[in-house]
Amino acid sequence: MLRINDEVAIDEDELQFEFARSSGPGGQNVNKVETKVRLNFDVRGSRSLTTDQCARIKERLANRITKNGVLHVSSQRHRSREANRQATIERFIQLVADALTEEEPRVGTKVPKSQRQRRLESKRRRSHKKALRAPPDEDY
Numbered sequence: 001m002l003r004i005n006d007e008v009a010i011d012e013d014e015l016q017f018e019f020a021r022s023s024g025p026g027g028q029n030v031n032k033v034e035t036k037v038r039l040n041f042d043v044r045g046s047r048s049l050t051t052d053q054c055a056r057i058k059e060r061l062a063n064r065i066t067k068n069g070v071l072h073v074s075s076q077r078h079r080s081r082e083a084n085r086q087a088t089i090e091r092f093i094q095l096v097a098d099a100l101t102e103e104e105p106r107v108g109t110k111v112p113k114s115q116r117q118r119r120l121e122s123k124r125r126r127s128h129k130k131a132l133r134a135p136p137d138e139d140y
Contacts, residue, residue: 004097010048015092016040019081036076037084039092044069053100060099071095 004010019034043049043057043065058065065071073095075087 038074041071
């Protein structure tokens with residue numbers, strides 16, 4: 001079980017891993033061994049998540065989720081497959097945890113009286129400056 005946060009734990013059986021040849025460091029090893037790891041997680045078909053959690057993940061990680069509802073995370077940073085697998089799992093946990101955190105609603109604050117006065121005084125000055133640019137009246 002992967003512990004995401006206090007309420008959510010995802011069973012490792014729900015994760016599928018794919019391996020491919022990496023373009024990262026490794027010299028001749030890159031040409032022989034498949035060290036790149038890609039983690040696939042079916043958000044829609046997950047037994048560990050509630051419908052609200054699924055919706056929140058789909059909304060916040062929309063650029064990483066396919067039309068079929070599969071979340072993709074990959075790593076090719078390390079030379080070994082196991083190190084990349086661990087990096088992928090850690091990244092997956094971080095992404096899902098960030099997606100599931102609820103943001104606190106912003107509390108509006110009152111504009112200070114001094115700032116309102118400054119704004120109005122600035123408007124008066126600008127208005128006066130522009131009034132001075134006008135041509136004189138015909139009364140003169």
